[in-house]
Amino acid sequence: MSDVTTDEIGLPTGSQTEASDTVVPTVAIEYFLTNNISVETICCVTPHDVTGAGPLAGAELVDDAIILPATILAKYHFDLGDSIKPYVGAGPAYFFIFGEDVGMGAAALGATDVDLSDELGFALQAGVDFALNDSGLGLSIDAKRYFVGTTATFNAGDVTALQTEHDLDPWVVSAGLSYRF
Numbered sequence: 001m002s003d004v005t006t007d008e009i010g011l012p013t014g015s016q017t018e019a020s021d022t023v024v025p026t027v028a029i030e031y032f033l034t035n036n037i038s039v040e041t042i043c044c045v046t047p048h049d050v051t052g053a054g055p056l057a058g059a060e061l062v063d064d065a066i067i068l069p070a071t072i073l074a075k076y077h078f079d080l081g082d083s084i085k086p087y088v089g090a091g092p093a094y095f096f097i098f099g100e101d102v103g104m105g106a107a108a109l110g111a112t113d114v115d116l117s118d119e120l121g122f123a124l125q126a127g128v129d130f131a132l133n134d135s136g137l138g139l140s141i142d143a144k145r146y147f148v149g150t151t152a153t154f155n156a157g158d159v160t161a162l163q164t165e166h167d168l169d170p171w172v173v174s175a176g177l178s179y180r181f
Contacts, residue, residue, distance in 0.1 A: 028176070060106070069146065087142075093120070095146075121148030142173075144173075
C-alpha cells in the first residue's frame, strides 16, 4: 500500500498487502520495422488473489482478480551475428482488472464489494533471441518490469469503507519458441 485515502474501518498501522504469483501461457506478436527495431505486443490474462501482510497477515482480501496487461513495446535488437540477438524494449502498458471478488477476510470486516481500478503504466524489457535453425525457428528469453498502480476500493453497502493506492510493479519472466517469417 502506498497511500490510504479513505479508512472507515481503522486499519492497523503497518498494514500491507501482497498479490499471489501466477504462471500462465502468453502469446507475443512482434513486427520488425528494420533488422534491429521491432514492435511487440503480448496477450495473456493472469488470475491473482490478494492477502494481507504485516498486521493483516493471512487475511484474504481480494479473490480472483483477473489482470489483462495490454502492452506495446518498442524494441532494439543488438546485432551480434546470426544466432544471438540481445534486445531491450520499453513502452506503455494498460492493466485491465476485472472479476475481483471480496475475500473472506475483507467480508468479515463488512466489505460487500471490491474494485481494483484499471490503470496506465509503463514497461521495460530485456532479453535475448537465439536462432535454432536457418528457417526462422528461434528461442526467446526475456524479463519485463511493469510500473503500474491501482486503486483498491472496498465498499460496505453504498459506503466506501476503505480506499487505498497500490504500486503493482510486477516482474514477468518469459521463455518461448518463435518463428520469424
